[in-house]
Each structure stands twice: as C-alpha cells, then as structure tokens.
Amino acid sequence: MSIIQSKRTYALPAAGLPSQTERFADRAIFTNAYAFIPRTVMTDIVTSNLPFWEKTRLWVIARPLTGFSESFSHYIMEVSAGGGSDRPDDNINSEHVIFIVDGSIELKYEGMTHVLQPGSYAYLPAGLSWQIHNKTNKKAVFHWIRKRYIDVEGIDRPQAFITSDEEIIPVSMPDTNGVWQTSLFVDPFDMSHDMHVTIVTFQPGGVLPFAETHVMEHGLYVLQGRGAYYLNGDWREVEEGDYMWLRAFCPQACYAAGDRPFRYLLYKDVNRHMPLHL
Ligand code: UGY
Ligand code: MN
Numbered sequence: 001m002s003i004i005q006s007k008r009t010y011a012l013p014a015a016g017l018p019s020q021t022e023r024f025a026d027r028a029i030f031t032n033a034y035a036f037i038p039r040t041v042m043t044d045i046v047t048s049n050l051p052f053w054e055k056t057r058l059w060v061i062a063r064p065l066t067g068f069s070e071s072f073s074h075y076i077m078e079v080s081a082g083g084g085s086d087r088p089d090d091n092i093n094s095e096h097v098i099f100i101v102d103g104s105i106e107l108k109y110e111g112m113t114h115v116l117q118p119g120s121y122a123y124l125p126a127g128l129s130w131q132i133h134n135k136t137n138k139k140a141v142f143h144w145i146r147k148r149y150i151d152v153e154g155i156d157r158p159q160a161f162i163t164s165d166e167e168i169i170p171v172s173m174p175d176t177n178g179v180w181q182t183s184l185f186v187d188p189f190d191m192s193h194d195m196h197v198t199i200v201t202f203q204p205g206g207v208l209p210f211a212e213t214h215v216m217e218h219g220l221y222v223l224q225g226r227g228a229y230y231l232n233g234d235w236r237e238v239e240e241g242d243y244m245w246l247r248a249f250c251p252q253a254c255y256a257a258g259d260r261p262f263r264y265l266l267y268k269d270v271n272r273h274m275p276l277h278l
Contacts, residue, residue: 011240023265027040027236052086068217069247078139080139100118102139103141163185198265204260223263224261
C-alpha cells in the first residue's frame, strides 16, 4: 500500500436546503450505541444560535445525553464577516478545542491575538478568558469541542496552546507502515489533559482491523476522503463531512476507500478514574 501525499482539505456542512424535487436518500440514524449524522443533513434549518455571539450560527452535532454519550459537546460554528464573541462561554468549568476548517478568525487570550487559518488548532483550558472574532469579509468555520474539565488534586490545569495540523508529525500505529496514523496534539502521558482531540489518517485500503470496544466516548468528524465504518454490528459508508457519535463501549472498526487519505477529527475522553455513583 502506498502513502498518498495529497493536499489536506477540510469538509464543510452542506448548508442550504434540498429541493422539493430531490429524491429522499438520507442515511442519518440514531441507535442505542451510536448516531450517524451525514453531511447532507447539516442544512440551514437545523442550525442554532448562541447568546452573546454575533452573526454566528452553529450545528450542534453532539451534546451530553444521559445514558448515551455524556462527556462532551461538539459544535460546527459558522461565523459570518464581522461576527464573533467577547463572551463565548460562561461555563468556567469547560475546556475547549477549536479546529478551523474555513476562512480565518482571530482568537484572543492572555493579552495576545492569534490569527487562525484552516488546519489551526487551539486548546483553551477551563477558566481561561478568551474572545474570538472574524475580522475578514468572508465566513469562517470551526469545530468547537467542549468538555467539563475534571480537576485532579496535585495536577495543574493545562496551559492554552495553538498549533496546527501541518505542524504535527503524525505517529504511525504499530506495524502499519504508515497506512494508519494519528496526529497527536497533546502528549498522551500528560495527565493534566482529560481529553484528546486528534486527527486519524488512513491511506486508501488501510484498516482498523478489529472491533475496538472501549470505555472512551468518541465524536468522529470526517475531514477528508471516504471509507466504511463498523459501528456496533453495522457497516456504514462514510465520506467527508459526515459525523459519527459513539457512546462508551460502542464497537468500532473501519477501512479506507477512494483515492485520497481518509481523515477524521476524533474526540476521546481519557486519563481519569471512572466516577462511582453509589
Ligand atoms: O484512539 C482511538 O480510540 C481510535 N483508534 N478510535 C477510532 O479511530 N475509532
Ligand atoms: Mn476508538
């Protein structure tokens, strides 16, 4: 299997609204173990708005849901020219990952302003004050993953940082000759982090060769390419712009198809004890 060095691209929601004459062919499904939200259902009429955000709409594609996936929310934010927020989230316990997929946006924290472009990645710890604005005349789109940070006595909260897809050298999974790689944005052994948001890359023909079944929850947004995903006994064809939302212990495997790498943004809760509700 050869490694394809193609330009990295990032999918966007379909937006708009299918016409009255289009044949119904949607693949969306919500099961006990996973939800599958295809790109085509991320239209104008399923967007939301948020307080203290100007000229912005969002697709909420995951939220804590009792008995399902409970640890995180995932938004796709579309900020029009001149939009943004000085008060993005009043919840001082939430930590954030922001991943830009279109346009350009200014992120401000600790007195510094950073200009983020497609592929830029920001980690913002719980309790940080930050602001975000689109100062351009084109829309900007970014993924915003929020999790309630679980503090541990004796471990400081992580620092904020900004990096990018380009800057991170992906790590090959053992014995895969680079056909299955992960771009790690934080050190997996850094116990100050309780979530990992990574990018997984499979070359066409590459496989996740067993039904991974684990306590961690997942959100998988397909940034590029296509493949087939095994989710709790079902095979689903997936392509760029599609989202998979998996509860704890949802069995999962996949193979990559097409002629470009199959890449997805992956959320995973990590590094903490299981709460015991007795
Ligand atoms: O890290 C993971 O759990 C990853 N291998 N899962 C996945 O890509 N579905
Ligand atoms: Mn997994």
